Amino acid sequence: MFETPAYVYDLDELRRSHALLRQALPSPSELFYSFKANPHPLVVSTLRDAGCRAEVCSPGELATALEAGFPVEDILYTGPGKRDRDVVDAVKAGVTWFSVDSPHGLAQVRRLAGSLVRCLLRVNDTTPAPGQGLTMTGVASQFGADLDWILAAPKLFQDIAGLHLYMGTNVSEEDSLVAQFEQSIRTARRVADRVGTDLEVLDLGGGFAAPFARAGTLPTYPTLAERVAAILDREFPGWRAGSPRIAFESGRYLTATCGTLVTRALDVKMSQDTHIYVLESGINHLGGMSGLRRLPPVVPTLLSDRPSVTPAIVAGPLCTPLDTWGRGVTAPDVRPGDLVRVPNVGAYGLSASLLAFLGHPAPVEVVVDGGRIAHTSRLTLHRTPLSAEQE
Structure with missing residues (x-):
């Protein structure tokens, strides 16, 4: 098993999505993968192997494309x-x-x-x-x-x-x-x-x-x-x-369905006749700026073996009332320590979230290929001092 919270990316599903999209496009045509959806190195290298070119829009995305082995002639900046x-x-x-x-x-x-x-x-x-x-x-x-x-x-x-x-x-x-x-x-x-x-x-x-x-x-x-x-x-x-x-x-069509966020319940209580579920993950791991009402709020599906209850508030661990995934919603009646899964977050998930907000650790990223764990990693956030020249 792996540590939670974790984003799990299934490369078999990624290849299936690519095949579906290629079938829908006229031939001959080229297909660029938009790195903004998910820049994980194994996700992008799998799409490179499938025949995608790279669409990048930052130095970081360019570095990832080059490290993943995209030929420079296949990169659009x-x-x-x-x-x-x-x-x-x-x-x-x-x-x-x-x-x-x-x-x-x-x-x-x-x-x-x-x-x-x-x-x-x-x-x-x-x-x-x-x-x-x-x-x-x-x-x-x-x-x-x-x-x-x-x-x-x-x-x-x-x-x-x-x-x-x-x-x-x-x-x-x-x-x-x-x-x-x-x-x-x-x-x-x-x-x-x-x-x-x-x-x-x-x-x-x-x-x-x-x-x-x-x-x-x-x-x-x-x-x-x-x-x-x-x-x-x-x-x-x-x-x-x-x-x-x-x-x-x-971006999203290729990667959305390959990703699942697995996270645990940390606290469960009743408040004014409402079920309250506090999870390891909130807007810092999923939903990004929607949590600050910059985009429509995300109300994720929570998959669990527990029966559902309503009304519920599903919240994350951050010290702000804006850190919610749903208010007055139906949610599984989990217990502290139970796992829940959020499907279809392979696109605009971890890298589009508020990772630096309040300093909680980033989720683990787990890559599964052929039903087996092929790779695990975690993004780290740290400050690097600038040289005098950079300053």
Whole structure:
């Protein structure tokens, strides 16, 4: 057994999720794994072995990609703001593909890297597509250059090798996802014609849905590949021959269902006719900024062999009343020391949480492969003194 709390990642489930998504995508196409979902080294190396490329947006994610053995030509460096030193270090490491969000971003990369790199221009389309869990375009945004801006001033956006569009996230309905990709493809055609460039790469982003901290399974998209291929045939007839290369991105779909958080009950009591369950884990281990009401609150499914009771408050161990996973909810009637499991937290789980808040130890991370524990580790938080030069 392993120490708790623990995030357990099942690599067999990870491979299954990858196979499901590849079946849903048109061929030929490339698939980038978005490291922000889960940067665990064995998770990313398993996806590398499955054929994924790497989408990173920080020096830490880049270091993880390189350590995991991703070829530098398979790495796309994204993000709405980049420090000069991060661009320089990425170029020194051999990265040749960047996504930029403005004329300033394009000029920055060109100034620091010259002709060594290729840039994708991220586009903020005019209107959002329906059915999104989180809208990423069609609103005022740090992500991408507004479509109207590009069309009105195309000379500001020349010298690009491709386009990057990402309409929204967590789209569970196939029709909505097809509509999103169709809008992006049509927009890409307009931009390419207006700027006057032949695209090398068209990155259509993602938006593939997955359950988060709740019981459930991955949605399937049985006709997505053929429907998107037909749209590409119409707008970019050379795509099947690689002109342009078509790319997609995914984080949550690939990793969500591979992860389970296992944690124990620390205290159990009644308070004003309400069952109170205090767990080892709270917003410091799952839910992150939602615990501070920056995002909709997470109300995880708690799996246990105990019968359920209501009403209940499920809380973590932190010294703040905001550290709750649910108020007035139905919860298993556990006893101190009992284990509970939260499913589908392989994406945006541990690395998206408030680990530094109040200084509790990070959960153990356990990797299971073929039903056996293959690796255990724990993130450590410590302060490293800066050198005089860094200061």
